Amino acid sequence: MTNPIRLVTRSSRLAMWQAEHVAALLNQVGFETELVPVQTIGDKVLDRTLAKIGAKGVFTEELEESLRRGETHLAVHSAKDVQSTIPEDLELLAFLEREKVNDVVLSFQEDFSLAKPGILLGTSSTRRKAQLRRYAPHAETAEARGNLQTRLRKLEEGQYDALVLAYAGVHRMGYEHLVRHELSTTQFVPATGQGSIAVECAAGLDADLKTRLKAALDHAPTHTCLLAERAFLHRMEGGCSIPSFALATLLDDSTIRLEAGIISLDGEEEVKVVQTGSDAVILGEAVAQEVLARGGRAILAAIRAAQR
Numbered sequence: 001m002t003n004p005i006r007l008v009t010r011s012s013r014l015a016m017w018q019a020e021h022v023a024a025l026l027n028q029v030g031f032e033t034e035l036v037p038v039q040t041i042g043d044k045v046l047d048r049t050l051a052k053i054g055a056k057g058v059f060t061e062e063l064e065e066s067l068r069r070g071e072t073h074l075a076v077h078s079a080k081d082v083q084s085t086i087p088e089d090l091e092l093l094a095f096l097e098r099e100k101v102n103d104v105v106l107s108f109q110e111d112f113s114l115a116k117p118g119i120l121l122g123t124s125s126t127r128r129k130a131q132l133r134r135y136a137p138h139a140e141t142a143e144a145r146g147n148l149q150t151r152l153r154k155l156e157e158g159q160y161d162a163l164v165l166a167y168a169g170v171h172r173m174g175y176e177h178l179v180r181h182e183l184s185t186t187q188f189v190p191a192t193g194q195g196s197i198a199v200e201c202a203a204g205l206d207a208d209l210k211t212r213l214k215a216a217l218d219h220a221p222t223h224t225c226l227l228a229e230r231a232f233l234h235r236m237e238g239g240c241s242i243p244s245f246a247l248a249t250l251l252d253d254s255t256i257r258l259e260a261g262i263i264s265l266d267g268e269e270e271v272k273v274v275q276t277g278s279d280a281v282i283l284g285e286a287v288a289q290e291v292l293a294r295g296g297r298a299i300l301a302a303i304r305a306a307q308r
């Protein structure tokens, strides 16, 4: 079953764009491809926050089931949405070259400013809510679930003054003309994996096919950075409902810089650690240990109590 390569993806426009991007890279090296769109629980349940849906893998589980049943060869995910532990029968094969990683503020108001008092910002991310409380304390936030088109519609209807989103998705969907602020990655450190596309397969997929697929898709520097960020997230026992953040960059061929931490829901306390190292996984785990020891453990416990 090598031709065509069947790619399972969420059916949102952003997910389809990403799956088509993966397909195009495979087509360039001679693979035929076919997209298999499915809906996930995260797409279907829109009246609850992600923190409340709670289960891990809200955007990935149905895709992984398709891989397990052998119906598809590859699952295409936003790397940010992939849980920090992958079951043993599955494997993260490739990470595509990362897009700009920062968050942006979108508004239809041409004179929009984050400094304006009384503004209402739409976001569905506990990390962004907490960072906004800390770094833009006069701004109010409101829940903004749904795919990017749904959120843009709510913005256009005036439910918020602005939306806070990942630049990557905004760029892929062509909404850059609405960007009013680029948020700095020093204050608004992005979520683990933001801006990269992850490609997953069954561990038992033919080894030679795996090698050829990986060669067509994987971007080694991005892969190294993602391993460090994901090792951090894993050790933090984070899920998407925990306001942790992690950004790895390469200083040179053999040096990784990892900046990562956690912030309390009210933005009052933030623990942020920067370290460099040459082994991605060891670095990620070391940064997590340091974050936990320097107050992260207490922040995590308080968040768990509040979300119960």
Ligand SMILES: NCc1[nH]cc(CCC(=O)O)c1CC(=O)O
Pocket (backbone or CB within 6 Å): 078, 079, 080, 081, 164, 165, 166, 167, 168, 169, 193, 194, 195, 196, 197
């Ligand atoms: N959790 C939703 C999600 N997953 C990936 C992206 C954007 C694309 C990316 O970060 O790679 C988004 C939307 C957003 O955070 O604005």
